[in-house]
Amino acid sequence: EADIYQTPRYLVIGTGKKITLECSQTMGHDKMYWYQQDPGMELHLIHYSYGVNSTEKGDLSSESTVSRIRTEHFPLTLESARPSHTSQYLCASSDAGTGNEQFFGPGTRLTVL
Amino acid sequence: ELKVEQNPLFLSMQEEKNYTIYCNYSTTSDRLYWYRQDPGKSLESLFVLLSNGAVKQEGRLMASLDTKARLSTLHITAAVHDLSATYFCAVPMWLTFNTGKLIFGQGTTLQVKP
Numbered sequence: 001e002a003d004i005y006q007t008p009r010y011l012v013i014g015t016g017k018k019i020t021l022e023c024s025q026t027m028g029h030d031k032m033y034w035y036q037q038d039p040g041m042e043l044h045l046i047h048y049s050y051g052v053n054s055t056e057k058g059d060l061s062s063e064s065t066v067s068r069i070r071t072e073h074f075p076l077t078l079e080s081a082r083p084s085h086t087s088q089y090l091c092a093s094s095d096a097g098t099g100n101e102q103f104f105g106p107g108t109r110l111t112v113l
Numbered sequence: 114e115l116k117v118e119q120n121p122l123f124l125s126m127q128e129e130k131n132y133t134i135y136c137n138y139s140t141t142s143d144r145l146y147w148y149r150q151d152p153g154k155s156l157e158s159l160f161v162l163l164s165n166g167a168v169k170q171e172g173r174l175m176a177s178l179d180t181k182a183r184l185s186t187l188h189i190t191a192a193v194h195d196l197s198a199t200y201f202c203a204v205p206m207w208l209t210f211n212t213g214k215l216i217f218g219q220g221t222t223l224q225v226k227p
Contacts, residue, residue, distance in 0.1 A: 031212065031213040033213075033214075039152075039153075040152075040199070040220075040222065041220075042217065042219050042220060043156075043201070043217045045214065048212065048213075048214060050211065050212050050213065056212075090155055090156065092156075094213045095213075096213075099144060099161060099163060100144075100205055100213040100215070101146055101158060101161050102146070102158075102203075102213070102215055103158065104148075104155045104156040104157070104158075105155060106154070106155050107154070107155040109153075
C-alpha cells in the first residue's frame with residue numbers, strides 16, 4: 001500500500017497570505033510531483049523532482065515554489081496567495097522500481113478568499 | 114507533442130449495461146496506467162499495463178493495451194452505481210522517461226444510473 005501524505009487536507013485563507021502545502025512519502029521513492037486540478041478537470045503538472053536538490057517546473061506555469069531537501073519531503077509554497085490559486089493540489093511519487101507508476105496523496109483543497 | 118486522448122469524456126449509462134472507454138496516445142510507449150478518481154478525492158491506481166497485449170481485470174473492469182495501435186481500452190461489464198467516478202489513463206513521456214513524468218488523458222466521467 002502506498003504511503004504518501006498531504007497536509008493540510010483543507011485550507012481556507014485570505015489573499016496575500018503565505019502558505020506551505022506539505023507532502024511526505026515513506027516509500028523511499030526518488031521522484032515526486034505536484035499537480036493542480038480544478039474540480040472535474042484535467043491534471044496539470046506544476047512541479048517535479050527526480051531526487052534530492054533537484055526540482056523542475058512542470059507544464060503549467062505556477063507562482064508556487066518547491067524544495068526537495070530530503071527524499072521523503074516535497075513541500076510546495078505560495079508566497080502570496082490569490083483567489084486564482086483556489087484549486088486542489090495533488091502530490092505523487094514514483095520510482096523506477098514501480099515501473100514509474102505514480103502513487104497519489106489524498107490532496108489539499110485550497111480556497112483563497 | 115505527446116497527446117493522450119480519452120473517448121468519451123462523459124458517459125452516462127444504466128446499470129447492468131456494458132461499455133468501453135478508449136485511450137489513444139500519440140507516441141511510442143510500452144506501458145500505460147489507469148486511475149480512478151471519486152468526486153473530491155485523489156487518484157487511485159487501477160491498472161498498470163506493462164507490455165503489448167497486456168490485459169488486467171478486477172471485478173467488472175478490464176483493461177487492455179495495444180502498443181502498436183497506441184490504444185488502451187477500459188471495459189466495464191454490467192455496470193453498477195459504485196463504478197461512478199472519473200477514470201484517467203496516463204502514458205510515460207518516453208524521451209524523458211528517467212523523470213517518471215506521465216501525460217494524463219482528459220479523464221472520462223462515468224455516471225451509472227439505476
